[in-house]
Amino acid sequence: MAIRIFTLPFDVQIGGFHDEELQKFLLNKKLRSLHPQFFQLHGTAFWTVFVEYENVVSPTAGETEGLNASESLLYVRLREWRKETAEKEGVPVFIVATNKQLLALIKQSPTTLETLRSIQGFGKKKVEAYGTALTTLIKAFHEKKPLHGPKPSPEKPEIEGEKPHA
Numbered sequence: 001m002a003i004r005i006f007t008l009p010f011d012v013q014i015g016g017f018h019d020e021e022l023q024k025f026l027l028n029k030k031l032r033s034l035h036p037q038f039f040q041l042h043g044t045a046f047w048t049v050f051v052e053y054e055n056v057v058s059p060t061a062g063e064t065e066g067l068n069a070s071e072s073l074l075y076v077r078l079r080e081w082r083k084e085t086a087e088k089e090g091v092p093v094f095i096v097a098t099n100k101q102l103l104a105l106i107k108q109s110p111t112t113l114e115t116l117r118s119i120q121g122f123g124k125k126k127v128e129a130y131g132t133a134l135t136t137l138i139k140a141f142h143e144k145k146p147l148h149g150p151k152p153s154p155e156k157p158e159i160e161g162e163k164p165h166a
Contacts, residue, residue, distance in 0.1 A: 001032055003052050010045035017047055027073055029053040030080065071106050074141050078102045081137055085130065096130065097121070111139050 004025065008017040032052040039046050067075060079102065086093040097105075101121045110116040113131045117123070122131075 001052055001054055003050065006049045006051065008047045008049065017045075022049060022051075026051070026053070029055060067103075067106065074106050074138070075102060077137065077141060078105060078134075081133065085133070097126075105134065105138065109138055109142065111135050111142075 006022045006025075008019055008022065010017055029051075030053060032054060034052075035050040037048045037050070039048065078097075082093050082096045082102065086096045089096070098121065101119065104119045104121075108115065108119055110119065112135060113127055116131050116135060117127050
């Protein structure tokens with residue numbers, strides 16, 4: 001398990017914290033835990049976020065050819081889900097879904113069990129076994145819910161003499 005620490009400054013102009021770097025970093029990671037800590041330095045508010053993560057399985061050369069960056073990321077997430085599911089069930093990954101089926105999931109983005117059934121290789125049995133998990137994963141990916149920490153509290157003590165770290 002790897003760790004990384006981010007320090008997010010408050011920006012008065014946007015009325016919030018710059019979390020774009022953290023969001024981008026987490027796109028291809030499996031988040032294990034996240035520990036935010038609020039502090040102020042010289043009147044400026046900051047969130048320091050301690051992130052424990054694991055890298056997700058990377059596709060091999062050529063697998064994501066023809067996919068844009070977002071689709072490539074979804075492919076990686078689907079592969080990770082497939083790997084975990086296969087390990088739990090004690091079966092080879094291709095039994096859960098082939099690479100071709102994962103690519104079809106990306107292109108068609110089924111968000112219901114009915115639309116999932118329209119993808120070749122997803123019959124009644126496979127849809128019953130994996131349909132809810134797949135459609136939930138795909139919906140969540142496309143919603144791209146941002147990561148938001150708790151709102152800063154004015155009662156937090158100011159920590160002097162510390163420099164923020166990126």
